[in-house]
Ligand SMILES: Cc1ncc(C[n+]2csc(CCOP(=O)(O)OP(=O)(O)O)c2C)c(N)n1
């Protein structure tokens with residue numbers, strides 16, 4: 001397969017309206033070309049590959065049958081929306097995916113009218129689609145009009161509570177709403193849980209369900225090939241005792257399962273649904289993640305996300321790593337500690353690989369729980385484990401922990417339960433952009449009474465923080481660390497248990513003190529090198545803790561210096577705000593201390609490389625240097641004090 005494939009049918013498509021002029025056979029040809037174009041584009045950009053390949057036929061069928069953007073097509077998570085972007089006027093920019101100023105890797109309202117609702121986090125599509133449907137019923141309006149509302153949700157995302165909250169509400173409201181369950185038997189890892197087993201049973205018994213739909217009078221919703229067989233079997237079925245599918249019990253009509261790669265099934269089903277559906281309907285579509293690209297189909301994660309790769313071999317072009325990833329350091333340390341302490345266990349919400357807990361699960365499968373995409377449950381489940389005398393590590397990406405925040409407050413913090421929060425992907429993450437930025441955890445964790453909040457400055461610090469968390473039985477404790485590799489420092493042979501609420505001095509200087517929280521420390525030290533060359537020698541300390549603060553250290557720094565600058569990889573309201581509160585409470589500002597707090601700006605930063613995003617945020621070494629100079633009143637142009 002060449003990296004720029006021939007695409008004669010796709011070349012005739014600029015918007016979905018062009019699909020209406022194609023015959024069904026041409027649509028099949030289009031799907032083939034769309035798949036090769038998607039593979040080719042992602043090979044150049046990197047990104048989410050497998051999910052998009054699995055919905056190529058579905059994407060073609062939906063745009064061929066429905067009238068987007070009037071009909072609202074809402075992709076859950078939206079990591080599978082690259083083929084959709086290609087068909088909706090963005091083919092010319094598809095090779096800029098996830099790059100600075102390029103297309104987002106997710107659906108984004110500001111990018112296209114064909115993206116009626118943005119996402120990145122899972123299980124929001126049915127709620128949003130129901131909102132559109134009810135707005136339509138109530139006479140609401142939007143620029144593109146309000147037609148059908150269609151949510152496409154994967155089997156992994158369907159397991160989240162939010163999806164069921166929406167189904168429950170939609171079934172009750174009873175209005176026309178189309179939910180397509182894209183069942184590929186995969187989350188990022190193989191899905192876990194009872195719902196997954198239930199879906200397995202549904203399609204293992206597929207003919208039965210076609211017939212049951214017939215028995216319920218839904219025969220007209222089925223395409224002719226199904227309809228004949230169904231009619232014949234109707235009487236037989238009447239004598240059978242059948243329970244409804246879970247979805248029918250929730251008030252939905254259920255159609256399926258159907259082969260999501262067969263346009264001869266998809267097109268007639270969607271056309272019939274479009275013509276006849278009255279209330280909420282769920283179409284169960286079976287697909288394969290990574291479909292049509294052997295290196296993806298054959299891999300354990302079915303090609304979920306890939307760096308740039310060679311199309312022929314599937315081999316990824318990854319930059320060589322110089323240091324272990326923080327995630328791996330966390331997982332290895334925890335596994336080591338778990339070997340010595342049988343009370344240590346761990347919880348992940350559908351991210352065993354992303355959090356590194358798959359490593360621990362290899363050795364201690366009974367002590368690692370993948371709860372599915374269910375962060376709220378994951379947090380409260382951890383609280384229960386802690387109440388039961390275990391030492392749970394609740395490992396979540398900062399951005400996904402947001403979903404479990406009430407549980408952090410209500411179930412963990414108020415009850416002072418010793419849940420250990422391992423907060424991965426803290427700070428700006430790069431290509432996934434604003435939806436995945438770990439910007440808020442320090443603010444939302446450190447404001448909770450009794451919560452201990454740490455940030456690792458490097459991978460050796462992370463080792464110590466994992467051990468510190470394991471040893472901390474007095475209440476909840478959290479430690480954060482970023483995406484990607486460490487700085488290459490030696491890891492401690494024996495992890496050190498850190499004194500709670502104590503920072504460490506890194507270097508002693510004069511006039512200005514920089515108090516760093518987390519991995520910006522490396523940038524601070526780079527800034528110090530250039531400042532030294534200008535005759536300014538900052539003191540640098542690593543706070544380690546945002547809660548409790550090292551009061552003694554901070555007040556001493558304030559007393560000994562003309563200026564104090566804090567820096568962190570988080571939004572306002574976090575570490576710097578707590579330091580400011582302390583200084584204000586202690587009346588330090590009354591004595592003329594120059595205080596500055598370097599935090600993420602009050603804006604959502606678009607996808608780019610992490611380094612570029614930090615430059616946009618004003619948190620790199622040059623910007624730290626500039627902050628020091630302006631704070632001290634140095635003339636920046638002449639660089640003279
Ligand atoms: C709230 C939340 N938790 C975790 C994730 C990470 N995540 C992204 S895609 C995905 C798997 C989704 O599985 P499924 O819905 O079946 O889609 P598929 O990739 O199989 O098409 C996960 C866990 C997320 N995006 N949002």
Ligand SMILES: CC(=O)[C@@H](O)[C@H](O)COP(=O)(O)O
Nearest residue numbers: 077079120305354425432483
């Ligand atoms: C779509 C989604 O939420 C995940 O696939 C996410 O992109 C994973 O991020 P990492 O690459 O940091 O594990």
Ligand SMILES: [Mg+2]
Nearest residue numbers: 154155156186
């Ligand atoms: Mg899936």
